[in-house]
Amino acid sequence: MCYNIKNKIAFVFTLCILSISSNAQFSDEDMLDNLAINATPLWKELEPAFVKNDVPEKYKEESAIVFGYKRNVTIDKKSRSGFFTKGERSLLFFENVHFKIKLNDKSAVQTFTEIYFRYRTAEDGFSAKITKPDGTITTVLLNDAVAASATENIPEFYKSFFDQENGGQSWYFKVAIPDLEPNDILEYVTITKSKLDVSYAGYIEFSPQYEVCNKAYPVLFNQITIETDDKSFFKSLALNGAPDFKKEATNDSEFYRYTFTDTDRGVEKDVNFVNTLLTNPVTKFQVIYANKANTKGALIGEKGEIKKRFTKEELAKKAWEDYVQVGGYAYNQYGVTVGAFEKALWKDMVKIGAKKWDENEFIEKAYYRLRNIVVYRDTYMNDKMFSYIFRAILNEKDIPSDLVISISNTVGKLKDILFDQEIKYCTKVNGKLYFNATDYSNPGELVENLLGNEAYIIREPEKNSQEIIDFTFPNATALENNSNYEFTSTLNKDMSTLSVSRTSTYKGIAKTRNISDALKYTTYMLDDYKYYGGDDPRENMKEKQEDEYYKSINAVKESYKEQKPILVKNNLQGEYDNTVKFKNFSVTNDGRSLKKQELIFTEEFELSGMVRKAGKKYLVNVIGLVGSQLQIRKEERVRKYDINVGIAKSYFWTINFQIPEGYTAEGIAELATEVTNETGTYASTAVEKNGVITIRIKKLYKSANVAKEKWADMLAFLDAAYNNSFKYILLKPKN
Template sequence: MKIKGLTAFLLFFSISIFSQTKEELAAKDFFWGTNDTYKNVTEVPQKWTNESAVILYKNENYDFHKFGKNVTYTSSIRQRIKLLDKAAVEEFSEFAFKKRFRSDKGRFSWKEKGNNYIGVKIVKPNGTEIEIDVEEESVEVDGETKVAIANLEIGDIIDYYFYRLEPFKTTYAFGFNPVETYLGEEYPVVDFKLFFETENDFFINFNSFNGAPKLTEIPTEKRSIRRYELVASDIEKIQSTRWSYPLLELPSYKFQVYFARSGKFEDRALAFLPEKEDIIKTSVSKDEVLELYDNRFKPDGDVGDVKRFFKKKTFANDAEKVTEAYYFMRHYYLTRFVEAMIVKDAEIMSYPFMNYGNPVFIQNQKQFVRHFTEFLKREKIKYEIVVAKKRYDGSIDDLLIEKNVNVLIKVKTATPLYAELFSIHTNINEFSPLIEGTDVYLLSPTRNRIDVIEKGKLPVSRHLDNETKKDITVSLNDDFSGMNLTSVNSYKGHSKKDEQYERLMFTDYVTEDYAKYETASFIELIKRKKDKIRYKKELDALAEKIKAKQVERFEKSAKAEFQVEDIEDYTYEINETGRYALDSYLKFTESFKIKNALIKKAGPNYILEIGKLIGGQIDLEEKERQRTSNIYTTNARSFNYNITLNIPEGYTVNGLDKLNKTIDNETGAFISSAKVEGNQLIISTSKQYKHNFEPNTNWSKMIAFLDEANQFTNEKILLKKK
């Protein structure tokens, strides 16, 4: 548990506090009882006396037990921290949490209530201990419970624990959330212990990485009970670093516990389980990957809808056929139900899906892979199933936890195509940029089963493939009190998906899909005319309401991008949705007025902060300029701006020399140019991140173009009166 995450940790686990129950006393005794060997530890090692704070002891615990259908999961953390400066005192003077929670685990989670307990005490330099009465000292503010730690001073030790007891019921195999973290904190740690306890029917996958200590087993009084611990000491602090993947470079550990009662449920578990409960699984072989996914991803499904759609169509090749099938399935098995989902969520109709008969609705990875490969099988098109891991989680050779797997389909056309479980805007050949360039397993079928597994590598997109492009036109008011700005914004590749979810209304894309595939809309499926009129009116009203809130967000976004306090007369229009090819653009136009910003009078002339029109740039702090970790970004990408300023009549432009810049090296670039053509100033800028990874030795080269881009935002031009 990282220190900055203390408040988030408490918020997440929703605390329920009761007065000295048996469970609460047990929690307190677990950490602060007679077996507490750290209660007298107060001294900081000499080498860390100049730190803001030092963690004298950190202890994380996980406990898994069962009785019949009942499972009890207990997780807890304790930290004993010495505060050495004012900043640390301020950080720990208040924290927030929510009371009470319901378990999200098991089959009956809506009924199961869990209890959580928190303890906080202050140890003064003279040894005096002050235990905080959390219930008495807490106050409710905006749905949160806040506790202020009064009279906290430099030199104090804050000793807190959080203890979560979560019961639930399950009759089937169940995987607990994986734990994947690194040892270091933002403060140095003197001593650390990870401890967990399990019993029969709980299977453990665990491994340490990058030099972290190994897990060791502790002898127990019963064969059915198992205890393990990982112990470390003298852990140096780590600093949060931009574009870093700590799990790849820092000492870390990962584990997951899986519950499966019998051989039958073990076979059904979607996990790489060890052979027996008393074996700690530390790695996963190729054969185990093949065995798990063979049955799970066998082709299956009714693809008659696709065949009927293709009945009157011809295709130049298999790639064209597969592409068309993907987009048809995206619509027929997902987007044609979007209106019904919205109607249900808005409680306009209790069960709107009855209008579709018995539709196929693909909503998970397994359904998609089986359905799509059934189509490929019937069309006699060869394919492979790709099993990949995200770059930040390490190599496929270190695969340990099934939840970390990304699965997609590689279609073996002349130029391979990739198909991933579709969401509303997913394109063919689109898959997570976090698995680009990674080594993967490729599973392929012979006859009626998946029985071949080989190593492969996924392609990597270029910075030219993932583009943000803006064509901005600016006209100044006659009295120079403001400006009119129109921006045509275009996004493609990985740069467009988030923008599509933000910018597109459901009416923008379902209408497009209905027309393309000649399917009936939700309203058209309603049989009674009276109901059609009623529900259309309600759906249209809902769309208008969503649109109004959407425009409010866009106005705030425009103000933030151009660093102005206010805009007026904002308008917005979708030009192209970009939903039928990864390299097609999402394009929209927005226009608005800016008043009393970016322009300053200088005698008879005016100064225009033209550089701010490319939006905010990265302004590196001094501490960021020295770097030891490698540089990992999500994907290569480019940002291209074309700015056209209509020069006011009677004025010329001075200062173009500062707008012409070129920094271009192997890591990236910032290139800008400016020229006057007729009565227009035309500025073009291009910022490029050429790769998704750079070794730390290239950091100075990245700094060069990042600084140049940031400096450009400070550049101004002079509009000089003739």
């Protein structure tokens, strides 16, 4: 349960850390003793889940089965346990975990060959045991543990709530279990203790948690207990059939306990086209610490209650209160507020003629000016801050605008918003929508996770009322989200590799998905000032400054010249799962302008693995240039949930293949196929003319959401695409 500090109340905090170097080897005997001794009490756990080793018949064919996964998190301001010295103004975190799993096959064994544990303070504890099929129990030795890297992804079953976004990798170690085998039982216990200095903190939001009940393996017992003092608020909402947290009695009137328990939860077989948080059983929850009475704008309930939902009116009021405080947030590390930054930005825009622009020009250039700011920031603005600055800039010109709030369609429904972090903000001006800017976005371009969403237009409250208008974001059709590929390909003289030139054109959400990789290691940012009518940065430079500028730019270009081919090659090899030799990459249009919104670039490369030799003949998988197509396995052909494709989308491929001189081609007609129905289309045609085979392919996902009853229809065109991608053209010598 990681913390996220609200900027609405100035906050300086210090994590009091008794830690070891992230590069340390695990050789200190005192550390080993501390871990073992501190973990000992947890082995006395009498929960039945950790006593029995019997696997239910229905789970015996699963890769593994989790007998028990129990987590207890205590957040305490008063230091009841005496862990820290009396009088310290710290929020204390105590986390106990007990985990037990039986590994039924080699795949599961491979997953758990390494185990992770934390050692941050002398109070941390960890111990793991292996139970063999004959009942023999051995303790996992930690002597050879090594520090986990700073970028390592600590698996879910090992990482504490407190460390999830707190840079906790520097406190984690991992150790291999060399003798782990199928049918072994792995069990571990861990205790971690942490503290957070809240001397100057008035309000702290710990990061929202989404407990998805279905794991990679069946779970017989899954329990989370959250204990908080009377300075904290608790929110929880169970969705899609998940169990909710229950409030339990405690012996201390100033202490609250909330417990989530889930049992006998199997594995979901639907793995493709599933929006997990909208379909699978999930319980979301959050703890908020408030040391002051002023919690204006906070999305909270009452202390001691489990707040489950917010009404439309509560949500709109809290969202507005939170939004208007953005002006007082710190914009940067130098203490400049967002409000002050906006005023400075407005002055800069006035200098380049902003007062003379008409309304439409002003709106467009204001957006591009903010995008330019984003281009040179280390991080993106959040959408609340962007909306605040954008609307404030528009207000300088007396251009009215509306604030719109919604939720990502990958997270939930508007009525189920529980966390501040779930609220998405954007601006509506003159009937057009303006979303948070990225390095690559244009004014008015739609955002994937808000397509078709329910939303509210919220206005400033007046006295005891607030105007709230229901609104629905526009959607996009399959043809508006289009990926178009044009290939020219020839067989190289070695008759074993293809020489390929591919021009890719993207528009709509397809462009958004691909533009980051396409423009990475290109110098799109150098001319970005032109979009908002800014001055060339070189105009006011002295000769020495200009020389330094060009030196820096040339150094960047040289670096990009080395890195871009590596990126393109790696991407192509990942796409084709074959060896690629990079030849060239060029951008025709970067898609960062309203006048030219399509992203167009060309890759030239040589591709192996597409040709088979059969005596004097050759089999060429020309149609395989479309890339890998989705295979739906046998166990996925019975559908439980409705189908979520993400977006309606379309793909067009045109492949021109030059038949080598002295050869004829057979099998062209067999490439033609077509399946079309309510859910989608796959169609392929192939003709030969003047020694060139031209294959045209169309693939459409007609709707983002499809009822599960239509799964057979979707399988029809998915199977057609998959099967067709493995067909070959036969090249035969003429003589």
